Amino acid sequence: MYKKEIEEYIEAHKQEMLDDICTLCRINSEKMPYKEGMPFGPGAFEALTEALSISESYGFSINNYDNYVGTVDLNDKETQLDILxxxxxxxxxxxxxETEPFNPIVKNGKLFGRGSSDDKGPAVAALYALRAVKDLNIPLSKNVRLILGTDEECGSSDIAHYYSVEKEAPMTFSPDGAFPVVNTEKGGLAGHFTAEWEASGELPKIVKLEAGLKVNVVPGKVFATVAGVEEALLKKFADETQVTTGIRYEIEMMGDQGIITAIGEGAHASTPEEGNNALTGLLYYLLKLPLAECPQVTMLRRLHDLIPHGDTSGKSLGIAMGDEISGDLTLAFSLLKVTDTGLEGTFDSRCPICSNEENVLQVVKKNMEDKGFTLHNDSMRPPHHVDGNSEFVKTLLQVYETYTGRKGECISMGGGTYVHDLKNGVAFGASMPETDNRMHGADEFAVVEELVVSAKIFAQVIVDLCS
Structure with missing residues (x-):
């Protein structure tokens, strides 16, 4: 019911929807230091304020939960469905x-810009789904609430704040994954480890290494400074190592110190095999240099033995595993700081349903301790799974099939979404299974037609679940 009306409405408002997405994508809403009234900094605050203002202008009732989360309600009835x-x-x-990160553009059917696919584009598609149902006066017996958070990338403390005062809806989906339906999300171990040693003044040596952006991002570009190695030798090893690693190494001299820039390819930590980790590539290069033997070099060599360049399965850490439902364990080495007297690092591991603390956490802890590292984790995040035969999931799949002509099926993903800790929550859209939209990488994009069909699908889901 209402398919023709929904399709016509979304097509008629396509350009308006893209304009709203671009408005939000121009805002740098990465997490910044706390300011009064701005729990995640001014960027996230501005994005939330703008999104709620847009929603209110379309006649929706909005609510702001202390600038952590904003909500948009379709009506004042009992809520049946949350969209996170x-x-x-x-x-x-x-x-x-293709463009500057916060200068969104539409080019060749794609909308480029940071947040275009993760998750501002899908958020606005969901808003237009609500708008279509409202403006078409489609009768509903239940409410749908669009929940707009501002801390998903850094721990989801925003949603924890929201659910401390609101109850979970009977059904929830997040347009922050992929179609058809992601009913299984891997567990996770963000392994934080340290090591300490006595300083050494011997040359040649590593002066500084501080690499990585976020725990859930495969580093695409990292830097290190070394002292006591001639430029010609640095360049010779750079050329030789690039052949092995696929990483490009740039050398700049400042006096007797060489600054090495390792350039790989960034990726989302849930799919590390889709990138080329500049951090592990930099370690591989540094350990090829004729550095003076010292505790620092010894520990870096041991670290590279545990997480070598190209190992995205955790094999060298002793935790490679997989299962039929959720696939293989993945591992991305994402953060590392090295000084004269110690190091601090973090890796991001996405763990399948067959994983647990005994076969992952305890194994990593022992294997790192055997090499002189201290793992500081006492727990790991369990995997998430929702029954694929529930009426909720079957409805989502049926609507997906109706609007795309594709087969609907349940899939697993390594990335964790807002629904990970919700009893009846799945990820649903907003990209097609074959689309690699460079989430968390350079030139992130959303396919325009995928956003359009997502808005149509979401609207139909609202009608089917809430009439």
Missing amino acids: AHLDVVPAGEGWK
């Missing part, structure tokens, strides 16, 4: 070519 989206973004990062 987020307005914060990961840092812009390096390597953008």
